[in-house]
Amino acid sequence: MDVAKLESWLEENGEPKYRAAQIRQAVFKDHVSSYDEIATLPPALRQRLSRELPILSVSQDRLEISRDGRARKAVLRLADGRLIETVLLKPSPARLTTCISSQVGCAIRCSFCATGLMGFARSLSAEEIADQVLFWRQHIGCHGIEGSLTNVVYMGMGEPFNAYDAVAESLRRLTDQRQFAMAARRISVSTSGVAPKIARFGREFPQINLALSLHAAEDGLRAPLVPLNKAYPLKALAQALRDYLKATNRKIFLEYVMLQGRNDSPQNARALVRFAKSCGPLPLLHVNLIAYNAAVPGHAATPEPEIRRFQAALLKEGLAVTLRQNLGRDIHGACGQLLVSESQNVAAPAGRGAGAGSEGVR
Ligand code: SAH
Ligand code: SF4
Numbered sequence: 001m002d003v004a005k006l007e008s009w010l011e012e013n014g015e016p017k018y019r020a021a022q023i024r025q026a027v028f029k030d031h032v033s034s035y036d037e038i039a040t041l042p043p044a045l046r047q048r049l050s051r052e053l054p055i056l057s058v059s060q061d062r063l064e065i066s067r068d069g070r071a072r073k074a075v076l077r078l079a080d081g082r083l084i085e086t087v088l089l090k091p092s093p094a095r096l097t098t099c100i101s102s103q104v105g106c107a108i109r110c111s112f113c114a115t116g117l118m119g120f121a122r123s124l125s126a127e128e129i130a131d132q133v134l135f136w137r138q139h140i141g142c143h144g145i146e147g148s149l150t151n152v153v154y155m156g157m158g159e160p161f162n163a164y165d166a167v168a169e170s171l172r173r174l175t176d177q178r179q180f181a182m183a184a185r186r187i188s189v190s191t192s193g194v195a196p197k198i199a200r201f202g203r204e205f206p207q208i209n210l211a212l213s214l215h216a217a218e219d220g221l222r223a224p225l226v227p228l229n230k231a232y233p234l235k236a237l238a239q240a241l242r243d244y245l246k247a248t249n250r251k252i253f254l255e256y257v258m259l260q261g262r263n264d265s266p267q268n269a270r271a272l273v274r275f276a277k278s279c280g281p282l283p284l285l286h287v288n289l290i291a292y293n294a295a296v297p298g299h300a301a302t303p304e305p306e307i308r309r310f311q312a313a314l315l316k317e318g319l320a321v322t323l324r325q326n327l328g329r330d331i332h333g334a335c336g337q338l339l340v341s342e343s344q345n346v347a348a349p350a351g352r353g354a355g356a357g358s359e360g361v362r
Contacts, residue, residue: 001028002127003024003173005053031141032055034055057079060076078128086132091327093147095151096140096147099153101157102157102166103162104157105119105157105158108159111299113296130174160189168205171205187209189208190212195232195237198243202248211254212252219234249284253286255290258290258306259292259301260292266313287321289307291307293326311323
């Protein structure tokens with residue numbers, strides 16, 4: 001649903017101005033999934049709109065529901081036939097969170113992430129990004145799911161800051177009162193560390209939450225995990241986070257996937273504390289420890305007692321630390337488990353792919 005496109009289409013076709021408001025109300029408030037449900041529109045107009053401007057730019061290819069019913073994963077087909085995945089999670093009774101994708105595949109190629117192995121096809125458009133949210137709103141309505149969509153996290157497939165313009169436009173749409181009318185503070189964007197975009201994001205979207213996928217606080221350790229660290233090493237990242245804090249004074253979330261024997265030692269914890277202190281006042285930094293979902297051979301999850309020890313070491317130094325809850329593992333809907341490496345998706349798939357579907361940072 002592209003409101004600007006809709007408005008110019010209506011104007012070109014000689015329709016009165018109030019039609020746009022009628023359609024916006026039906027799509028964003030009543031969550032209709034077809035123009036036929038909009039009784040106030042003349043039948044001929046409904047037919048033409050259905051043919052020429054479908055409400056969604058994506059269509060459901062597959063849907064899976066976890067055994068406990070708290071996670072749903074949809075494979076969505078884009079207009080060019082490529083597939084993406086998006087997840088709906090119910091982390092608590094009062095909350096529905098969606099984890100959305102920003103690209104088909106990812107060019108960053110983090111060593112532990114199956115999306116990275118997939119290679120990269122293309123970035124999504126703003127419409128394709130925001131339509132994932134609209135898809136779930138329609139789904140919630142159609143399936144009588146209790147509650148409404150409260151949170152959105154950009155933690156699916158792809159690096160949001162490598163699709164900056166489309167992501168920025170999608171954020172404007174999600175927070176636009178005439179469209180999705182979502183609260184900015186309930187939206188989070190996660191980046192692997194595209195430093196120049198971090199400060200810009202802070203200036204342009206000071207109310208949206210930022211998560212940085214840190215995973216290691218020593219360059220020698222982080223570069224093999226997150227290859228982007230070679231272009232933007234920790235010093236550049238710390239500077240970007242300081243600029244971000246100056247612009248927003250908002251809390252930053254540091255994501256840390258716990259990988260056995262790689263980044264989970266007491267020394268690694270000390271490095272993380274040092275890094276956090278170099279970025280700003282500790283109350284403005286919040287660490288999320290993520291249990292690794294086995295996705296790429298050669299990487300294993302840190303056992304839970306050791307994760308707890310790592311957490312305790314950080315807490316002792318005054319850092320706020322939470323353990324990320326992973327829902328939907330049984331449908332491969334948790335972090336790094338999304339699987340969409342169909343052959344048409346990317347030019348040269350190097351392995352089975354996965355994105356990340358996680359509970360989010362808030
Ligand atoms: N590209 C962005 C956003 C998508 S990934 C980023 O990297 O931040 C969202 C989160 O899931 C990141 O913190 C990422 O490191 C993590 N992740 C990726 N694969 C995972 C896996 N197999 N298990 C747990 N977390 C994973
Ligand atoms: Fe891309 Fe994020 Fe996966 Fe890294 S962790 S390959 S940046 S999706």
